[in-house]
Amino acid sequence: MHIAIDAHSVGTGLAGNETYITNLIEALAEIDRINRYTLYVTKRTAVERYENRWPQVDVRLTLPHTPLVRIPVTLVTELRRRPVDLLHVQYTAPPFAPCPVVATIHDISFEHLPHTFTRRSRMQLRLTVRHTVHKAAHIIAPSEYSRTDLIETYGTHPARISVTPLAAASHFAPATEEEVERVRRKYQIEGDYILAVGSIQPRKNLVRLIKAYASLRRERPQAKLPQLVLVGKRGWLYEETLRAAGDELVSKHTIFTGYVPETDLPALYTAALCFVYPSYFEGFGLPPLEAMRCGTPVITGSLTSLPETVGDAGLLVDPWDENAIAQGISRLVDDPDLRGRLRTRGLERARMFNWGETARLTLRIYEQVVAANKNSLSLKAGA
Structure with a gap:
């Protein structure tokens, strides 16, 4: 087989999408x-990362990066010029792809929580993802929650959707004292801290986390509470989060690191007193798994896919309830035995x-889709 992968997110810092496709x-x-792969990228750093790295993998620079031109024009032109057996995309498939398409759709939060997206982004996702779901040869979801949501929301036949769970990369592991100290100095973090990781956008629910943290500081004016460290680049509609962090109760105790390279994350997880992920809509929820691999106690939201990912290895709280988030943090701050059990x-x-x-499951899907396409072409030729 010759498999093409749309890897345009590599080198963009697009959090979950980039993490998924790179791993x-x-x-x-x-x-x-055995099989041959072609990676379609849009960043020179991605070319440098993958070029000549494996004998069975080629890299093609497909510009411009903007999807309005690249997906319907550049990708289709490339696929017609250099045919492949299958194209794997995330979320959006070219409208006239000359080969079968496998599409990974992590979640469809834009259908259920439209107010957490900009109007343009919401309309674009609805148009392109709905088309992709109906036209793709097969859909990959990262969790049973997302699979069920796709079936119920779009009426997709269950046989067309498979689950391939994600994983934390192997370099996520408890960091050495030297590495922890290096990262503390780099981000100017002193003492104990509560960690959150994710792009700054409404669905990550950082406003409620900050308000929960503020309530703890209000209730414990004399206590020495850990700092709050928020890791992630600004995504969209982030202004409310920044305003919440401007509260005088929390502003001098809160650190925004901005984008952090993945090489620094294991040490940031390792040194944290606990990791809090109060997102109220996730297709899988990879950061809690990364934190757990580093031995960090986890608090996470109790909705969508997160209970499926975390199981009984973390504290689940109602992400809509600031008091529940605050109580979860309070329990871990006060109870070292609980932190040890969760670790x-x-x-x-x-x-x-x-x-x-995950790769073996994905490859099996490629094989099934290519075989089905060949059978279909044979039947048409014989008709």
Whole structure:
């Protein structure tokens, strides 16, 4: 097989989308030395990362980066000029792809929470994702929650959607004291801290986290509470989060690091007193798994896919309830034994997820889709 992968998110800092495709490419290249792969990228850093790295993997620069031109024009032209057996995309497929398409759709939060997206982004996603779901040869979802949501929202036949769970990359592990100290100095973090990781946008629910943290400081004016460290680049509609952090109760105790390279994340997770992920809509929820691999106790929202990902290895709280978030933080701050139990459970839970297995499941889908397409072409030729 000759498999093409739209890897335009590599090198963009697009959090989950970039993490998914980079780890999948790495795992596929390791487990599959038989089939040929072509990666479509838009950043020179992505070319440098993958060019001549594996004999079975080629890299093609497909410009411009803007999807309005690249997806319907550049990708289709490239696919017609250099035919492949299958194209794998995230969310959006070219409207006239000359080959079968496998599409990974992590979640469809834009359908359920339209107010958490800009008007342009919401309309674009609705148009392109709905088209992709109906036209793709097969859909990949990262969780049973997302699979069920796609079936119920779009009426997609269950046989057309498979689940391939994500995993934390192997470099997420408890960091050394030297590495922790280096990262503390780099981001000017002193003492204990509560960590949150994710782009600054409404769905991550950072406003409620900040308000919950403020309420703890209000209730414990004499206590020495940990700092709050928020890791992630500004996404969209982030102004309310910044306003919440301007509260005089929390502003001098809150650190925004901005975008952090993945090499620094394990140490940031390791040194944290606890990790809080109060998102109210996730297709999988990878940061809690990364934190657990680093031995960090986790608090996460109790909705959508997060209970499926975390299991009993973290504290689940109602993400709509500031008091519930505050109480969860308070429990971990006050109870070192609970932190120890969650650390042990988290390490065990994280080992259940593996990118090699995700790649094997994905490759099996490629094989099924290509075989079905060949059978269909044979039947048409014989008709």
